[in-house]
Amino acid sequence: MKMVIRGNMATAVGAKLCRPNVVPAYPITPSTLFPEKMSEFVADGELDAEFITVESEHTAMSACIGASVTGARTCTATASQGLALMHEMLFIAAGMRLPIVMAIGNRALSAPINIWADHQDTISERDTGWLQFYAENNQESLDLMIMAFRISEDKRVLLPSMVGLDAFVLTHTFEAVDVPDQGDVDKFLPPYKPNHGTLDPSNPITMGAFVTPEHYMEFRYAIELAMNESRDVIDEVFEEYKKTFGREYKKLVPYDLEDAEIILITMGSISGTARVALEEMRKRHGKKVGLIKLTVLRPFPEKELLELTKNAKLVAVIERDISLGFGGAVFGEIAAKYVNKPDRPLITNYIVGLGGRDVTLKDFNEIVEKAEAALAAGEVEKQTEWINIKEDAL
């Protein structure tokens, strides 16, 4: 069934199709429609779940943890400050191996306070042990929610997942979305039946124990192994989703890479703008520029990245976040994966669209011109450049 809906609604409809048992959620711009819609589904009897009107995001995640450890399927949504407030509990959800799913309306962090599109919130949570997916449009927002439950609950993974969609550009923008049939989703995602211990008086277990240096590292290593395992699980689930619902997903989505000397890398909604810009460049100027869209940032898709860029002369990482005092966080991660490759491409980095500033075709033209100049010179003068900065306002 086609529906014309906002991105937030897509995540709520996607979550509803997964029949969660417990939804603790707290309002925050730009994700507020998620708790509104989930409470409405419960109020109207469309969803048989307990909706908990928690008093903070910290409690939202804590209640998700309590519900998940009792054996319930659980999900929530938040953004920006709310995600930052959850930070402590994100480690605990992952450390206790709980397959919680959360939609994030990717938004900038204070100060100054700003409610618009920016990836700083989820980028700052890369080390928490959550799988991270980034949607380009509302269809992906819905599909990734469904797939996230399936991947997280796989016994080879048992780690929580977050699905990011850009503030306003996606969360509040109406797009046509193909909504799967409930019956098909039920087949794709059977009810959550954990085959590990849950809080059950007939089989008492202690969860969240105190662990000394003698054992702590093995707990952390086990998470890393699960992250590694999740790479194959993600491929399997993407493949099955394509067979069931007809839409193809990849961790890294290539565009016009065959003869590309310069490859741009993007995440989220700017990927569409990038494709339009590249199409123009090819058509009008014959420029050999391709694009990779990152859909999965955790686990980091290293193998696919190195394979897709093996013929590139320059890789330009374009991102909506900044690791202050370093440069782009995604750039840092990507560059690190080439470090032992003797024939690596030049790698450049462009910071764009922070706090919801529009990222335009003009910006992409400027980025490609800068990349071309670096390629012609055979060296990168400035590793991280800020695009569309008003220097005179500083």
Next chain:
Amino acid sequence: MTAAGESVTEKELFACGHRGCAGCGEGTAVRMILNTAGPNTIISICTGCLEVMTTAYPETAWEVPIVHAAFETSAAVASGIDSALKALGKREGINVLAFGGDGGTFDIGFQALSGMLERGQNVKYFCFDNEAYMNTGIQRCSSTPYGASTTTSPSGKFSIGESKDKKPIGAIVAAHDIPYTATATIAYPKDLKKKVKKALEIEGPTFMHIFTPCPTGWRYPSELTIQLSRWAVQTGVFLLWELEGPDFRNIVINKKLPNRKPVTDYLKLQGRFRHIMKDEETLQKIQKMVDEKCEMYGV
């Protein structure tokens, strides 16, 4: 440690061999609660002494399912458990308890506690009050009494120790209009167990504030834990009461005190008050604070 006049013969759900200090009041309280609650119980605990002394992997002192997440989360996690059991059709017959220390209840977990109470979750909250952050090494919190020397409210040339009196947590909690609020201490196990039983029979959130002396933090010989629990009541320092609903005109005082012991009898047994024992002015001030509280509660 067995309290006088009370035999403990039920199956122990809080196993012996945990790592609590000798004379730990909290351990005794937990054991009494579990003896009353029985095996059909799930507990959410918070970071603190209880977590450290009972869950050191790969051992556990718990014969009932428990979960520990963070310091401020026992009420929040218990909310998730309560709702999950409801959603899964398993709520009937299971007690969902949340345990917090005084720091985890009065201070850092207060918001989560308030939220849980206000939502009316079917969670029985128990606060074990030893009047400071003991697990981190005796730092003051909002339950620390006036005059107590702690490592962050030290007595000194310009300090008498803690400069504020204890936050009235029971009154604040009762104001949430919850069905049942009560206080108890391990020196009166029949009273404590009767209140636990009552809390468990009530649908909706309940709160019990349990006074649990700490020999390490209060600096007294470990065999005095029960005596101090009793003397806290007999001096009027800690009052035993219960209340259904928010209206304090309905308060039931469980221990009337026509002849209260002087508060100095209680203070002088504890190293944390040693610096004020020759300070008549401060002792009189503390006695007056206790007198006023007793008068207010009609003890």
